[in-house]
Amino acid sequence: MTLWFRSYWDEADLWFYFEVDGDGWVSRQVELLGPAGTPITAASLEEWQHAQVMGRLSQYAGTYGSTAEIPIQEWEGYDPHPLTRTEFEAVWTRARRHLEELR
Incomplete structure (x- = not known):
């Protein structure tokens, strides 16, 4: 089951x-x-893995960043706020558009 959430690091x-x-x-x-919510990362694990296989990992990471490297069960000190898929997709779309414009 896929979950969507957000967490703030003050x-x-x-x-x-x-x-x-x-x-x-x-x-x-x-x-x-x-405060402006400027996107600095909008990474997909699947895309990251594909870029790695293709030898383009540094280009991908330079544009989109990367995802967390351990499963959430191992995280400490985060306070998840549930999101709907629609809410996540809206943030994802805006962030990707912003990062692609910077290329």
Whole structure:
């Protein structure tokens, strides 16, 4: 079962948005910085893995960033706020558009 949620890290004024698969791995991740919510990450694990196989990982990561490297069961100190798929998709779309414009 796929879950969507967000979590705030106040030390960095950063919102994390996650799409997580049934095993607890992040399949897509968005990071929004500061009061303006400026996108700094909008990464897909599937795309990241494909870029790695194709030898284009540094280009992908330079544009979109990366997803969390451990499953959520191993995370500490986060306070998840549930999202709907529609809410996540709206943030994802806006973040991707912003990061692609910066290329």
